Amino acid sequence: MPKVQSPASALKSLMEEYQLNPFSLSKKIGLSTSAVRQIAIGESGITVPTALRLAKFFGQSPAFWLDLQLQMDMQAAADCKELQGALKGIAKAVKPPAQAKAAPKPEKKAAAAKAGAKKTVAKKPAAKTAAKKPAAKK
Numbered sequence: 001m002p003k004v005q006s007p008a009s010a011l012k013s014l015m016e017e018y019q020l021n022p023f024s025l026s027k028k029i030g031l032s033t034s035a036v037r038q039i040a041i042g043e044s045g046i047t048v049p050t051a052l053r054l055a056k057f058f059g060q061s062p063a064f065w066l067d068l069q070l071q072m073d074m075q076a077a078a079d080c081k082e083l084q085g086a087l088k089g090i091a092k093a094v095k096p097p098a099q100a101k102a103a104p105k106p107e108k109k110a111a112a113a114k115a116g117a118k119k120t121v122a123k124k125p126a127a128k129t130a131a132k133k134p135a136a137k138k
Contacts, residue, residue: 004071008042
């Protein structure tokens with residue numbers, strides 16, 4: 001795996017460009033001086049809150065800082081022989097074969113038939129016959 005730019009080198013580069021030291025940067029972004037110094041020398045990684053602070057201050061996206069950290073983490077994992085050995089022992093997941101939908105269980109059919117038998121059919125109302133009016137007397 002090719003070497004990637006570290007968050008430390010990116011931060012040091014920006015600190016030089018903006019003529020900042022760890023103390024001045026820490027005061028501007030609300031982090032401790034030791035936290036900024038540890039990131040700048042590569043002893044500490046970038047967390048989401050730190051990425052948000054650096055991105056806001058330097059006018060970048062938080063994803064820039066988090067991507068740098070992710071690339072460093074992936075590089076470290078690729079270089080870890082113990083992890084590589086553990087990964088070799090893991091088999092890829094296999095999906096079970098698709099099964100046809102099962103027919104409804106007989107109990108359900110019988111219950112449905114009984115429920116239908118219990119239903120009473122509503123009778124249609126009888127047609128109203130026209131009432132005959134008595135003939136009016138003259």
